[in-house]
Amino acid sequence: MNKYFEINRIKEGLRTGKLVVNGLELRTPLLVHSADVIQYLRPGQVRTTNTRALYYDPVILAEKLRKKDLVDLPDLHRVLGWQGIFFTTSGAAEIGKLAKPRGYKTNGVNFRLPNQGQLISLSPKKAIQLQEQSGADITEQLYRDVNYYAPVDDLAAAVELTGHWYATNQDTLFPITGGGLKKLHRQSIDSVTGQRPFGYFVTQTDQVDSLAEIKRNLAAIIKLLPFESLRVTKTTANFEQLITVIRSGIDVVYSDVAVHEAVMGNVLVNKGKRLDFTRESFSDDWETIDSECQCPVCTSHYSRAYLHYLARINSPQYTSLILEHNLFWLNQFVANLSSKIN
Incomplete structure (x- = not known):
């Protein structure tokens, strides 16, 4: 597979x-949205928001499709006609x-997958093969997941097994485990011998309960990479x-922010401020969501009053429209962060 990564500039950690990847150039830091956006928007609509990469979990996908085994997963590129990564x-x-x-x-x-009863035996090699079979352009090595705040013995056992599973493969992301413990981070990274993987996936970030702890943990790990x-x-x-995490020096972030906020009925504006158009104050507001936004929704001049109407009648179109805006807005926000050091 044809892919490579290069660093251009660095300033204050970012x-x-x-x-x-396969001829498609993506700028980092890169926000990779959940493939759940396809539940609300057509692939072509997703691309108009400047989204070029999506991520998915093959096990969750198998559960949603009611598959009995991961080998039954379809190639998402073919099924969805997705031209991105x-x-x-x-x-x-x-x-x-x-x-x-x-x-x-x-x-x-x-x-076993829920309600199926069939035992699945998944080796690290097979896990990568199944990811590729289902359309993944960038895969991740299998690892043993434990909670960030698990006892030290459990964290250590997960690091040891994950390291044992490492197989030299330059096309994969190697998972770094070990909770918030520097000793285990080093052991995890040192388990990569021979040819280095394409990149590193820092696990457990989504389990950490404070921004300060995320910053501390990422800073410690990044020093070792x-x-x-x-x-x-x-x-x-x-x-x-x-x-x-972006300001900590992470290049690629998997995030459900856009779809989560849209499903909650929230529209992102102005440094992450949220608007809720169910409020009566928007019933006579004929402005667009954001007069400076170039997303498909704002440039089509859908008014706040119209979005208020859709929200009050519980129209599924409301979620689709504000998701389009949220995707575009988040992508632009990350792009603006990058432009400050270019």
Whole structure:
């Protein structure tokens, strides 16, 4: 697979770069939205928001499609006609909820999808193959997921098993585990021997309960990583957390912020401020969401009063329209952060 990453500039921790995958050039820091956006928008609509990359979890996808096995997953590029890039998780976080402790073996993990009953034996190699089969352009090595605040012995066991599963493959992201413990971070990174992976996925960020702890933990991990390697992590559906990890020096962030806020009925404007158009004050407001926004919704001159009407009648079109705006707005916000150091 044709892909490479290079760093352009760095300032106060935040860095910009270029990620090229199969001829498609993506600027970093890159916000990778959840593939859940396809539930509300057509792929072509998603692209008009300047979204070029989506991520998905193969285990959650199998559950949604009611598949009995991960081998039954379709190629999402073909099914959706998606012309951008697909990142995928290994499914480790979801598997951690489905597998029993004794399901983890030196050669992989055994688990069952909900309500199916069929035992799935997933090796690290097979996990990557299934990600590629389902359309992933950038894959992630399987790892044992435990909570960030788990006992030290559990964190250490997860690091040891994840390191044991490492197989030299320059096309994958290697998962860094170990909670907030520097010793375990170093052990996790040192388990990569021989040829380095394409990049590193910092796990557990979405489990941390404070922005200060996220900053501390990422700073400690980043000091141990090869400078030139791609850095990836996943956040919760929280705008402030998203910005914190980007400013910490992460290159690619998986985020559900856009779709989460849209489903909650919130529209993002002005440094993350949220507007709720169900409020009666918008019933006679004929302005667009944001007069300076160039998203498909604002440039089509949909008024706040119209969006208020859609919100009050619970129209599904309301979620679709504000999701288009949120995607565009977030992509532009991240682009503006990058422009400050270019």
